[in-house]
Amino acid sequence: LSANNESRGTLVVFEGLDRSGKTSQCGRLVSYLEGLGHSVEIWRFPDRTTSVGQMISAYLTNKSQLDDHTIHLLFSANRWEKRSMMETKMKAGTTLIVDRYSYSGVAFSTAKGLDFEWCKAPETGLIAPDLVVYLDITPEKAAERGGYRGERYEQLEFQRKVAQHYKLLKDSSWKIVDACQPLDDVEKQVKEIVLQHIIACQKGKILSSLWS
Ligand code: Z5A
Numbered sequence: 649l650s651a652n653n654e655s656r657g658t659l660v661v662f663e664g665l666d667r668s669g670k671t672s673q674c675g676r677l678v679s680y681l682e683g684l685g686h687s688v689e690i691w692r693f694p695d696r697t698t699s700v701g702q703m704i705s706a707y708l709t710n711k712s713q714l715d716d717h718t719i720h721l722l723f724s725a726n727r728w729e730k731r732s733m734m735e736t737k738m739k740a741g742t743t744l745i746v747d748r749y750s751y752s753g754v755a756f757s758t759a760k761g762l763d764f765e766w767c768k769a770p771e772t773g774l775i776a777p778d779l780v781v782y783l784d785i786t787p788e789k790a791a792e793r794g795g796y797r798g799e800r801y802e803q804l805e806f807q808r809k810v811a812q813h814y815k816l817l818k819d820s821s822w823k824i825v826d827a828c829q830p831l832d833d834v835e836k837q838v839k840e841i842v843l844q845h846i847i848a849c850q851k852g853k854i855l856s857s858l859w860s
Contacts, residue, residue: 657687657743658849659734659775660842663751663814664783665807667790668827669834673783674747676835677842681743686846689737692747693727700726708799720757724770727753734775738855743846750774750858751817756801759809764816768859776821776858779845781838783827787811 660677662670674690681688696705700722706712707719714722727750737744750771757767787807801807818824823841825834 655741655850656855657738657741658779658842658846659738659744659746659777660845661746661749661751661777661780662783663748663755663780664827665785665787665790665811665814666802667793667795668783668785669831670747670783672831673781673834673838674745676831677838678745680835680839681745681842681846687740687742688745689742690745690747691730691734693730693749693752694723695726695730698726698729700729708801710798710800716757716760716762720753720762720767721770723753723757724750727771727774731774735855738775743849746777749777749780751780751814754817755810755813758813758816759806764813772857772859774858776856778821778849778853779842780822781841782814782818782822782824783834784824785827789828 662674664670671692674692678688678690694704694708695701703712703714704719704722704726707714707722734744750768753771754764754767758764787804787810790807791804801810825837825841827834829837
């Protein structure tokens with residue numbers, strides 16, 4: 649990606665099964681980084697506030713039916729519609745803490761039986777995360793946390809398949825954190841990992857594109 653990468657923000661993505669603690673950890677991390685004086689924002693995908701996001705939300709809450717390929721492309725479109733804003737913010741020095749990204753897109757759709765490469769293709773060219781924090785928990789342990797809202801994918805057998813497909817996506821940007829530890833212990837580990845990456849980005853680490 650072109651332009652000046654000096655002191656750019658860092659793209660940190662949280663991934664993991666439903667109930668793995670992504671939202672809790674994103675919130676804690678943002679408060680911590682703000683306290684240190686960083687410019688930081690919390691984002692999440694799906695972003696249900698856009699018109700594409702509202703179609704996704706209706707699907708997830710079983711208010712509408714969509715072909716598996718169609719919903720996959722909508723999830724991807726939901727990221728593409730935020731891509732230029734993401735780049736602008738990062739180049740202006742803002743770190744983005746993002747709750748789910750393309751890895752969710754591929755893991756969930758391939759768990760339904762769609763082709764792996766077909767699922768990756770529309771994600772190609774989005775901004776590559778500097779760091780993916782994968783909150784690792786078994787589907788059984790996650791289900792014990794309760795609080796499923798009855799959304800479409802919140803079933804144990806399906807979450808098992810998602811966990812298997814996530815493993816195929818792991819690359820050098822991933823850090824696996826044991827999400828079964830107490831919240832405070834997960835938080836401590838996450839903070840250390842993220843700070844190292846923020847420093848690397850401030851030193852001029854190049855912004856790159858995903859899967860290209
Ligand atoms: N999806 C897709 O198919 N394609 C895509 O491209 C994208 C997503 C982006 C909606 O996601 C669905 O869309 C999702 C994937 C699919 N489906 N599923 N399953 P979402 O992000 O809107 O919803 P979610 O992933 O289900 O988020 P969540 O329910 O908010 O889970 P979470 O963020 O990982 O967990 P949490 O809210 O932080 O914590 C859950 C509970 O566990 C809560 O009571 C916490 O207090 C507790 N908790 C958290 N950490 C701990 C620890 N360490 N110990 C004990 N208890 C804990």
